[in-house]
Amino acid sequence: MQGGCADSGVGHVHRLAEQDAAATSGREAAEEDLSKSTARSPYQAPGGRWSNFRTYSVWQRTFMIWGFAIKFFFKLWLVGRKFSYGKAGMTEARVSERRRNLAAWLREGLIKLGPTFIKIGQQFSTRVDVLSPEFVKELEMLQDNVPAFSSEAAVATVERGLGKPILEVFQEFQLEPIAAASLGQVHLARVDGERVVVKVQRPYLKEIFDVDLKNIRVLAQILQAVDPKSDGAARDWVAIYDECSRILYQEIDYELEGKNADRFRVNFQNTPWIKVPKVLWKYTAQQVLTMEYAPGVKINRTAEIERMGVDRKELARRTVECYLQQLLTYGFFHADPHPGNIAVDAEGGGRLIYYDFGMMGTIPGDVRAGLLELFYGVYQKDPDRCIEALISMGVLVPGGDRVAVRRTAVFFLKSFEERLQQQKEEAKNNPEYGATFKNQLSKDEKKVRRKQILANIGEDLLVASADKPFRFPATFTFVVRSFTVLDGIGKGLDPRFDISEIAAPYARSLILEAKPQFAKLQQDFNKRLATQNRAVVNLFRGPNMIEDVAVTMRRLEDGDLKLRVRALDAERALTRVLANQNMMSSMLLAGTMMNIGTLFSVSAMASAATASFVGASVFGFFSLVNFLKVKNLEKKEAQLLGA
Numbered sequence: 001m002q003g004g005c006a007d008s009g010v011g012h013v014h015r016l017a018e019q020d021a022a023a024t025s026g027r028e029a030a031e032e033d034l035s036k037s038t039a040r041s042p043y044q045a046p047g048g049r050w051s052n053f054r055t056y057s058v059w060q061r062t063f064m065i066w067g068f069a070i071k072f073f074f075k076l077w078l079v080g081r082k083f084s085y086g087k088a089g090m091t092e093a094r095v096s097e098r099r100r101n102l103a104a105w106l107r108e109g110l111i112k113l114g115p116t117f118i119k120i121g122q123q124f125s126t127r128v129d130v131l132s133p134e135f136v137k138e139l140e141m142l143q144d145n146v147p148a149f150s151s152e153a154a155v156a157t158v159e160r161g162l163g164k165p166i167l168e169v170f171q172e173f174q175l176e177p178i179a180a181a182s183l184g185q186v187h188l189a190r191v192d193g194e195r196v197v198v199k200v201q202r203p204y205l206k207e208i209f210d211v212d213l214k215n216i217r218v219l220a221q222i223l224q225a226v227d228p229k230s231d232g233a234a235r236d237w238v239a240i241y242d243e244c245s246r247i248l249y250q251e252i253d254y255e256l257e258g259k260n261a262d263r264f265r266v267n268f269q270n271t272p273w274i275k276v277p278k279v280l281w282k283y284t285a286q287q288v289l290t291m292e293y294a295p296g297v298k299i300n301r302t303a304e305i306e307r308m309g310v311d312r313k314e315l316a317r318r319t320v321e322c323y324l325q326q327l328l329t330y331g332f333f334h335a336d337p338h339p340g341n342i343a344v345d346a347e348g349g350g351r352l353i354y355y356d357f358g359m360m361g362t363i364p365g366d367v368r369a370g371l372l373e374l375f376y377g378v379y380q381k382d383p384d385r386c387i388e389a390l391i392s393m394g395v396l397v398p399g400g401d402r403v404a405v406r407r408t409a410v411f412f413l414k415s416f417e418e419r420l421q422q423q424k425e426e427a428k429n430n431p432e433y434g435a436t437f438k439n440q441l442s443k444d445e446k447k448v449r450r451k452q453i454l455a456n457i458g459e460d461l462l463v464a465s466a467d468k469p470f471r472f473p474a475t476f477t478f479v480v481r482s483f484t485v486l487d488g489i490g491k492g493l494d495p496r497f498d499i500s501e502i503a504a505p506y507a508r509s510l511i512l513e514a515k516p517q518f519a520k521l522q523q524d525f526n527k528r529l530a531t532q533n534r535a536v537v538n539l540f541r542g543p544n545m546i547e548d549v550a551v552t553m554r555r556l557e558d559g560d561l562k563l564r565v566r567a568l569d570a571e572r573a574l575t576r577v578l579a580n581q582n583m584m585s586s587m588l589l590a591g592t593m594m595n596i597g598t599l600f601s602v603s604a605m606a607s608a609a610t611a612s613f614v615g616a617s618v619f620g621f622f623s624l625v626n627f628l629k630v631k632n633l634e635k636k637e638a639q640l641l642g643a
């Protein structure tokens, strides 16, 4: 949310009605006051066209969305085309620069298109598995900087939601919001003598969502059909759409948000350093959420926190610990922990206040067990256990190139361990060890070694990603993004902050605490793996045991397991055949269009003839491009054979 902060106090509260006011005259005066303040409100700047949703038709909106989408995909297509770079040539740096510019253009366009697109863009900023880094980076900056809506509209929504004139419900209601975002805005108020905040939803939001999402669904279906990578793995566009729209509709149900806040509060009721504002259900409806006023200083305002005398290091630790508890203990987590949603007050040496429970993630029990297993695997430096945990959580699909996946896992575990070890030693401040560690390899040697390892891993990752063995359910991308955000928050509070330093011992203590549960978990795992994946894992682990071979044979017979042999020559040849096929089809279509155009032109149908000739030229152009591609592939193949 932009535009204000909870800690700004209640300086300009407009007194709308006294509880004991002699009804009408007082109310009239207050209403006059309200309309005056509405006229004065600084939040009247007109937004994009979507903010006047009532005044323009569904067709206009649809037109706008498709116009934008077509422009974007055309630009994206051009980025990957050699000819569009002219004489300068297509280099990696230029492609990346063009992608960066396009990503910035996309971000601005999404803001103009309004709330649905802003929110979807924000959700996509977590999809490192779908988008290239340039887009992720740009979408991460997608802020809700849209103008607030009028206080008249806010009052009307409150009255409609609570079924009473606002003056009968609240003793005070501040017309200027303390914060405003794309979905709603927050007003200060007073009810039953208590100071509260009222979150009011932007008018016509559901109607805008309905129209926008219908269009976006069609777009997702088209992408699913044409995107060569949409094979049900990482880029399942329809599934991504379903997830986005589910989250969006959830976010505009303020009653659900209230329930989430209640659940979160109950989870942390015994943690004195966490505060979750109470929901006042009597004054809450689907588009109106009334909560206890809980002001605080935003967690990224380090100078103010310092002035409050709060230990910043401890605060950073608490933020991570709270998040780990959400994930691993309760399986119910805040999916949007950006600095605007976490504040601090001085109570209890720095209490964390959480806002905004519109986007929450849940982790089912078995996945949580899988996560613990993963932590355990990392803790025990056991790559097979990590792989098994990833399979059990459905993140890793069995059947891909497991050798590559395993090697990648081993590398990550090694470098993780190396880092932890280094930190431990540095923390111990043992100059002797530090010197040994640093002197083990010279700087250059280290560089070369790292480069070699990275090259190998790069190859493995390429193979792994060609097989697309990873599936990232939305929950995981939220977890990953949350860790990134928390890392940023932590580093802001304490420059020496390292998330793994806190996470590792915490996970360890959790594992030790849950030992009995863990023993059972391990038994379950082993049982399941004995019949499913253990044999496959062991195949890559070293000498096979007889029973594993038997299980593998049985799985082969059952068709559960496929053996894959990669023949790079054959793959290359296939690519060339496909390019040849494309060239032939384009030539055929160009010829056909040419003939049709000639027929039209002799029948004096000028415009139809022109259209056909244009079509013929386009297909002709594609034939040429494909012809060049085939030549290029042939050349490369000849070089390889020569080598």
Ligand SMILES: Nc1ncnc2c1ncn2[C@@H]1O[C@H](COP(=O)(O)OP(=O)(O)OP(=O)(O)O)[C@@H](O)[C@H]1O
Residues within 6 Å of the ligand: 001, 002, 004, 005, 006, 007, 144, 178, 179, 181, 182, 183, 184, 185, 186, 197, 199, 277, 291, 292, 293, 294, 295, 296, 340, 341, 355, 356, 357, 358
């Ligand atoms: N109970 C509260 N007490 C004090 N301030 C609050 C309270 N709830 C919300 N706020 C203030 O209002 C701001 C916006 O609230 P919230 O995040 O719930 O709205 P939102 O519409 O979901 O915004 P966004 O989508 O940007 O997170 C918070 O950052 C905080 O400053």
